[in-house]
Amino acid sequence: xxxxxxxxxxxxxxxxxxxxxxxxxxxxxxxxxLVQATAGExxxxxxxxxxxxxAIVVDTAEELYERAEMIYQVKEPIPSEYPLLRKxxxxxxxxxxxxxxxxxxxxxxxxxTAVAFETIETPDGATPCLDPMSAxxxxxxxxVGAQFLGRMYKGSGKLLGGVPGVxxxxxxxxxxxxxxxxxxxxALGLGARxxxxxxxxxxxxxxxxxxxxxxxxxxxxxxxxxxxxxxADLLIGAVLVKGGRAPTVVTKDMVKTMKPGSVxxxxxxxxxxxxxxxxxxxxxxxxxxxxGVIHYCVTNMPGMVPLTSTMALSNATLPxxxxxxxxxxxEAMKSDEPLLKGLNVWNGKVTxxxxxxALGLEYTPFKP
Ligand SMILES: NC(=O)c1ccc[n+]([C@@H]2O[C@H](COP(=O)([O-])OP(=O)(O)OC[C@H]3O[C@@H](n4cnc5c(N)ncnc54)[C@H](O)[C@@H]3O)[C@@H](O)[C@H]2O)c1
Numbered sequence: 001x002x003x004x005x006x007x008x009x010x011x012x013x014x015x016x017x018x019x020x021x022x023x024x025x026x027x028x029x030x031x032x033x034l035v036q037a038t039a040g041e042x043x044x045x046x047x048x049x050x051x052x053x054x055a056i057v058v059d060t061a062e063e064l065y066e067r068a069e070m071i072y073q074v075k076e077p078i079p080s081e082y083p084l085l086r087k088x089x090x091x092x093x094x095x096x097x098x099x100x101x102x103x104x105x106x107x108x109x110x111x112x113t114a115v116a117f118e119t120i121e122t123p124d125g126a127t128p129c130l131d132p133m134s135a136x137x138x139x140x141x142x143x144v145g146a147q148f149l150g151r152m153y154k155g156s157g158k159l160l161g162g163v164p165g166v167x168x169x170x171x172x173x174x175x176x177x178x179x180x181x182x183x184x185x186x187a188l189g190l191g192a193r194x195x196x197x198x199x200x201x202x203x204x205x206x207x208x209x210x211x212x213x214x215x216x217x218x219x220x221x222x223x224x225x226x227x228x229x230x231x232a233d234l235l236i237g238a239v240l241v242k243g244g245r246a247p248t249v250v251t252k253d254m255v256k257t258m259k260p261g262s263v264x265x266x267x268x269x270x271x272x273x274x275x276x277x278x279x280x281x282x283x284x285x286x287x288x289x290x291x292g293v294i295h296y297c298v299t300n301m302p303g304m305v306p307l308t309s310t311m312a313l314s315n316a317t318l319p320x321x322x323x324x325x326x327x328x329x330x331e332a333m334k335s336d337e338p339l340l341k342g343l344n345v346w347n348g349k350v351t352x353x354x355x356x357x358a359l360g361l362e363y364t365p366f367k368p
Pocket of ligand 1: 131174179199238241247249269270271302
């Protein structure tokens with residue numbers, strides 16, 4: 001199969017769909033891989049690095065889209081890319097169609113086969129192509145939180161881990177999923193006191209067994225959250241209700257009880273945020289202050305570390321890319337239930353039920 005890896009066009013997007021390690025695997029499996037010139041630069045990969053593993057570097061997106069049978073990219077198509085989409089071309093990338101009616105209709109009209117990273121789901125409910133980005137965002141949440149506690153950012157000036165004779169900072173984490181667990185691991189590693197609040201008590205029991213250090217747990221209810229928020233030097237919002245907007249679990253009155261110079265990192269901001277005072281920010285201007293509390297609410301945190309993010313994403317997406325390329329999408333869908341869940345649009349129809357429901361469009365199951 002001819003696989004095209006274009007340069008990302010979204011603002012401040014430096015990741016790439018396939019790093020040279022992934023291209024190497026695809027080429028060795030007998031596929032031809034076209035990579036757009038300079039596409040890897042943002043993640044630290046040169047054109048030369050791609051040619052060394054057998055890729056063909058092409059100058060323009062137009063040429064790449066014209067020749068490729070499958071587009072292997074990170075982000076969803078934006079309007080400037082719409083004219084490039086071709087009938088029967090496979091698009092394997094993030095799509096987030098439930099909130100993108102216009103794009104869904106373009107994909108239907110163009111007759112592309114659209115496979116979304118984010119809806120690939122294994123039988124245990126895991127989302128393998130989404131989880132690596134949550135892991136990165138969770139780890140970064142602690143890292144940026146520790147940074148903004150610095151006095152030069154108007155933070156309280158507390159070192160997360162303290163030192164012998166001086167107490168460590170308290171990190172309160174709301175939500176014990178992928179983001180929350182990774183944030184906790186980092187905070188414990190730095191020697192902080194960690195309080196995790198989540199709804200799922202079985203999950204708390206498990207985390208208490210596997211995480212060691214100053215790790216305390218609380219069941220999620222408004223009373224417990226209010227008490228924990230008051231104690232927090234760093235508050236990390238990481239709750240998710242699948243398919244819905246993040247619930248507001250911290251009110252603005254609770255934020256008022258926080259110590260001056262403490263920090264909020266609301267990772268759930270991409271789903272609307274779980275803290276009432278949160279508003280989306282960008283890497284260019286990541287923080288603002290409300291009631292003396294520093295708020296960090298960047299919606300695409302993994303974009304801060306494109307090298308790690310590209311490699312982590314590729315580790316998760318490559319096995320499915322290989323299946324699509326080796327077997328063709330029809331055979332791949334027949335034999336792989338998680339991949340079938342990733343199929344969002346095919347033959348002008350919406351083939352993913354939650355996406356169809358969210359957009360009020362007809363759901364048509366895939367029939368190979
Ligand atoms: N800002 C970014 O760059 C970025 C990057 C990755 C993920 N995210 C977001 O981070 C959030 C968390 O993602 P995840 O992968 O950890 O999800 P997840 O499903 O693994 O975990 C969510 C957790 O929230 C818990 N929860 C739900 N309602 C709760 C409540 N009322 N009180 C306490 N806990 C509650 C659930 O029990 C679950 O453990 C999502 O909104 C996701 O979109 C943001």
